[in-house]
Every structure is written in structure tokens, then in C-alpha cells.
Amino acid sequence: MTTPTAPIPTVPSIEAGLTLLASSLVLATRTDGTEYRMLREDCPMHDDLQDIIRAAHEDELPNDWRFGMVYDLCHALLDYSQPLACAVTIDDYREWIGDITKLQVDTNTHALLTWLADNVSRCYFDEPEIWVGDADGSDIADLAQRRQREAITTMAHVILQGLDALLPA
Numbered sequence: 001m002t003t004p005t006a007p008i009p010t011v012p013s014i015e016a017g018l019t020l021l022a023s024s025l026v027l028a029t030r031t032d033g034t035e036y037r038m039l040r041e042d043c044p045m046h047d048d049l050q051d052i053i054r055a056a057h058e059d060e061l062p063n064d065w066r067f068g069m070v071y072d073l074c075h076a077l078l079d080y081s082q083p084l085a086c087a088v089t090i091d092d093y094r095e096w097i098g099d100i101t102k103l104q105v106d107t108n109t110h111a112l113l114t115w116l117a118d119n120v121s122r123c124y125f126d127e128p129e130i131w132v133g134d135a136d137g138s139d140i141a142d143l144a145q146r147r148q149r150e151a152i153t154t155m156a157h158v159i160l161q162g163l164d165a166l167l168p169a
Contacts, residue, residue: 009045010168014090015081017163021049022074025067037067045166052162056155060119066155069104073156076100090164094157101152105145112144125150 011017024043081088
């Protein structure tokens with residue numbers, strides 16, 4: 001007697017994975033009226049998408065900003081791939097991350113400082129040699145922006161890596 005095995009779930013392309021992930025993050029409303037993004041319980045490949053979202057949260061789960069940023073990054077990556085007539089590779093998506101994160105980072109000092117205050121572990125750089133660079137430390141908004149960009153960049157790479165793992169071999 002053999003035990004049937006379920007096929008390993010896959011997505012046909014990174015684009016399809018980004019579309020699935022974005023469409024699975026729905027807008028919900030709390031009793032106090034605040035809106036937030038959440039992963040639909042009934043979405044296809046729920047457990048796989050949940051693993052990607054957890055990895056993108058970097059120990060900040062649950063976090064409204066992170067859920068919203070995953071949603072925004074999926075759409076931004078899809079926007080970059082849409083006008084192209086040729087097939088888009090994982091390397092193409094990775095190449096676009098730098099441009100995309102520049103557009104996703106907050107520019108308002110209050111928003112940046114609120115973001116930092118929301119979780120004090122955000123106040124340090126994971127890779128200061130890359131992100132601090134020529135900053136002299138005299139402009140707190142610049143440092144906060146660099147730190148947020150580092151977080152967004154890491155999230156984008158985690159999303160792509162997670163979706164790449166779901167592609168057929």
C-alpha cells in the first residue's frame with residue numbers, strides 16, 4: 001500500500017507569485033476604525049505566503065507597517081515588470097529593488113521618526129558600512145530614511161527569495 005503525497009505547491013513565475021501575494025493581502029478594519037492589511041485565511045498557498053510574510057517581518061510580527069509594505073512592494077515590483085515585452089527574471093527584479101526602495105521610503109521627518117519610535121530595534125543598522133556611508137550623523141531624518149530604506153530593501157529581497165523558492169524546479 002502506498003501513501004499518496006500531495007504535490008508541492010508552486011507558482012509559475014515571480015510575477016504570478018507577486019500577484020498572488022498582493023491579492024491575498026486584504027484591507028481590514030479594526031473596531032476603532034483603523035485600517036490594516038492582513039493575509040486572507042482562504043487564499044491559495046496560504047501557508048507558503050504566510051512564511052514569506054513572517055520572514056519579511058524580521059521579528060516584528062504582527063506589524064501594520066510591514067504588512068502594508070509587503071503589499072506596496074509587490075505592486076511596485078509588478079509595475080516595473082509590466083511594460084517589458086520579454087520574460088522577466090529574478091535577477092531583473094533584484095536589480096530594480098534599489099530604484100523601488102527609493103520610492104517607498106518616507107520623506108516626511110515626522111513619519112520617519114514615528115516609524116523608528118514604533119519599534120526601537122529599528123534604530124540600528126544591520127549593515128552600517130553599506131547604509132550609513134558618507135552620513136556624518138548630524139541629520140537625524142537622513143539617518144532614519146537610510147535605516148528605513150535598508151529595512152525595505154531587505155523585505156524586497158526576502159519576498160523575492162520566498163517566491164523564487166515556490167517556482168517549479
